[in-house]
Each structure stands twice: as C-alpha cells, then as structure tokens.
Amino acid sequence: MITGTGIVKTFKQRGDVLGGREVKALRGVDFSIPKGGAASFIGESGCGKTTLGRIIAGLETHDEGEIAIDGVPMSSLRPKQRQPHFRKIQMIHQDPYSALNPTRTIHQTLYAPLALRARQTGRSKAWIDERAAEVLSLVGLDPGSVLARYPHQLSGGMRQRVVIARALTVDPEMLVADEAVSMIDVSLRLGILALLKDLRERLGVAVLFITHDVATSRYIGDDGELYVIYRGQVVERGPVDTVIADPVHPYTQSLLSAIPVLHGLEEPGEQPVVPLESLDESKADTGCLFARRCPFRTDRCESELPVLGRTDGVPQEHACFHPERRSVIARPVSAS
Numbered sequence: 567m568i569t570g571t572g573i574v575k576t577f578k579q580r581g582d583v584l585g586g587r588e589v590k591a592l593r594g595v596d597f598s599i600p601k602g603g604a605a606s607f608i609g610e611s612g613c614g615k616t617t618l619g620r621i622i623a624g625l626e627t628h629d630e631g632e633i634a635i636d637g638v639p640m641s642s643l644r645p646k647q648r649q650p651h652f653r654k655i656q657m658i659h660q661d662p663y664s665a666l667n668p669t670r671t672i673h674q675t676l677y678a679p680l681a682l683r684a685r686q687t688g689r690s691k692a693w694i695d696e697r698a699a700e701v702l703s704l705v706g707l708d709p710g711s712v713l714a715r716y717p718h719q720l721s722g723g724m725r726q727r728v729v730i731a732r733a734l735t736v737d738p739e740m741l742v743a744d745e746a747v748s749m750i751d752v753s754l755r756l757g758i759l760a761l762l763k764d765l766r767e768r769l770g771v772a773v774l775f776i777t778h779d780v781a782t783s784r785y786i787g788d789d790g791e792l793y794v795i796y797r798g799q800v801v802e803r804g805p806v807d808t809v810i811a812d813p814v815h816p817y818t819q820s821l822l823s824a825i826p827v828l829h830g831l832e833e834p835g836e837q838p839v840v841p842l843e844s845l846d847e848s849k850a851d852t853g854c855l856f857a858r859r860c861p862f863r864t865d866r867c868e869s870e871l872p873v874l875g876r877t878d879g880v881p882q883e884h885a886c887f888h889p890e891r892r893s894v895i896a897r898p899v900s901a902s
C-alpha cells in the first residue's frame with residue numbers, strides 16, 4: 567500500500583528580466599493505492615501528473631506532505647534507507663527508445679539489474695539467465711529471438727515491453743506507467759495496456775496509469791480509482807466507472823465532453839461542458855482553481871477554494887461547491 571498525504575510541490579522556474587516564477591505543480595494531494603490495486607491520474611498537460619508519479623517513485627522530492635510505503639513514513643528514514651522501499655515502485659516512461667541504452671543488447675540491459683539482485687540474494691549466474699528469459703516471457707516476448715538484439719532492431723511496442731521486463735527484474739509491487747503508450751504506434755497500444763492489466767492479475771503488481779487520455783484510464787479495470795487533477799489539485803476521485811459514467815465536477819465533465827464521438831455508433835452527451843476561456847496563469851487566483859473557466863461558477867466560487875470531500879448523494883469525492891451530474895459522455899446509438 568502506498569499513501570500520500572498533503573503532497574505539495576512548487577517549482578521555481580528560471581525567468582528572464584522579470585526573474586523566475588513559481589509553479590505550483592501540486593497543491594496538497596492525497597492518494598492511496600492498495601497492494602495489487604489500480605489507479606489512474608488524468609488531467610490536461612501541465613496539471614502535475616508526472617511530478618506526482620515521480621514523487622511516488624522516489625525520483626523527485628516534495629516540499630510538504632508525507633509518502634508512506636507499506637505503512638512506513640518516508641520522512642522517518644534517511645535517503646539511503648528509503649531506497650529499498652522506493653525500489654518496490656518502478657516507473658515506465660513515455661519514450662521506450664530513450665529509456666534503453668542503444669549500445670546494449672536486451673540481454674545486457676536485463677543482466678545489470680539481475681546481477682545486482684543475484685548478489686543481494688546469493689543466487690547463481692544461471693539464475694540470472696533463467697530470470698532474464700522469464701521476465702521477457704512475462705511481457706510476451708520470445709527470449710530466444712530478442713535477447714541478442716539491440717533496441718533499434720525492435721518495434722516501439724517491443725521496446726516498451728523490454729522496458730517493462732526490466733522493471734520486473736526487481737520484483738516491484740507497483741508499476742507507474744507515465745503516458746506509457748502515447749509514443750507507440752496506435753495499433754500496438756492496446757497490447758501494452760492489456761499487458762499491464764495482465765501483469766496486475768497474474769503477479770499482483772499494482773498499476774498506476776498516468777494519462778491525459780480518458781479512454782486509457784478506463785482500461786485500468788473496474789476496481790480502479792480515477793483521480794482527476796486540475797492545476798495540481800485533485801478535483802474528483804472515485805471508482806473509475808462512477809467518475810466516467812457520472813462525473814460531477816465541471817472540469818471532469820469538460821474532459822469527457824471533449825472525447826470524439828464515433829460517427830454512426832455513438833451520439834454525443836446531451837449536456838456537454840465547454841470551458842469558457844483558456845487559462846491565463848498570470849492572473850491571480852482566489853477561490854476555485856477552475857472558476858475562470860467554469861460555466862457554472864457563482865460568487866462563492868470566486869472567493870472560496872473548494873476542497874476535496876464528499877457531499878450527500880454523490881458517491882465520489884469532489885472539490886466543487888455545486889456538484890451536479892450531467893450527461894456529457896457519448897452513448898451508443900440506440901437501435902430504434
């Protein structure tokens with residue numbers, strides 16, 4: 567189980583003559599991903615998804631808040647003591663080509679982490695070769711034909727499978743897949759998503775999907791939780807099917823309204839939500855972070871910040887003063 571409480575991260579970006587500016591990448595995020603569970607972070611570019619994923623994987627520090635892995639608060643440990651805990655969480659990046667060393671064969675790529683593991687656990691060289699073949703089989707690759715090859719000799723989909731196999735060499739408890747299919751040929755994407763789902767079922771490894779594509783987030787499975795992030799704040803959180811079928815936050819509704827309709831097969835939702843204006847980050851915010859774009863804002867929204875919580879009659883958590891179900895997503899065309 568990995569939990570985060572009140573995670574805050576601010577970046578200081580170097581500026582020109584006006585000096586740098588601060589970017590509030592995360593504004594007090596809480597999350598909880600159970601052992602073997604699934605979660606998805608969605609939201610538009612720059613909302614803080616990767617930053618949160620990197621913090622969860624121990625690749626980025628945070629300014630405030632606490633991360634606990636299997637009940638152990640990371641703040642109670644020295645950086646070196648945290649390493650074995652963060653090892654349980656492996657990140658899979660967007661670009662499988664840059665994630666692999668082009669001068670190393672797949673065998674060499676897998677050998678290094680496995681040799682370390684063998685040293686730590688007193689295993690033999692034969693075990694390393696066996697395990698290398700095993701992790702490749704787990705990701706649906708034929709070890710015999712892949713081990714001797716270099717990354718450039720593989721397709722994008724195969725390369726991403728090798729990246730996942732490499733992550734499996736350390737027996738992780740959670741995979742953080744950050745836009746893991748966005749740079750892969752469309753025809754191969756589903757295969758990688760199915761693989762992650764399959765690894766979850768077969769190995770019990772938890773999967774965290776980070777994506778700006780709502781359709782991908784749907785793929786995590788019925789028991790997964792969806793976190794909708796807007797400008798560093800979780801604005802809606804709940805079971806994936808509930809949030810997608812019955813979103814109550816206007817931002818979630820605008821994301822879902824933007825999904826293209828399949829002509830002839832679907833009809834658009836009856837109440838699509840279109841944000842009012844694009845965001846000018848230089849304007850100061852008071853109140854709700856979505857207020858300047860929200861078609862439903864009231865005076866209260868402009869002066870008070872809604873926090874994530876529950877209200878009567880709404881199954882999911884949300885950060886909105888006026889949560890309301892709207893029919894925004896495309897439905898199959900009725901047979902009549």
Ligand SMILES: Nc1ncnc2c1ncn2[C@@H]1O[C@H](COP(=O)(O)OP(=O)(O)OP(=O)(O)O)[C@@H](O)[C@H]1O
Nearest residue numbers: 577579589591610611612613614615616617618778
């Ligand atoms: N190392 C950094 N230095 C300065 N600013 C950063 C850094 N990393 C991220 N940011 C800023 O923090 C904010 C959140 O970035 P992040 O990469 O987490 O967003 P994202 O949701 O993953 O976006 P995308 O969908 O484009 O990948 C952005 O405004 C980004 O410019």
Ligand code: SF4
Nearest residue numbers: 854857860867886887
């Ligand atoms: S709190 Fe107000 S401005 Fe913010 S999303 Fe809800 S209705 Fe819109």
Ligand SMILES: [Mg+2]
Nearest residue numbers: 615616617744
């Ligand atoms: Mg990102």
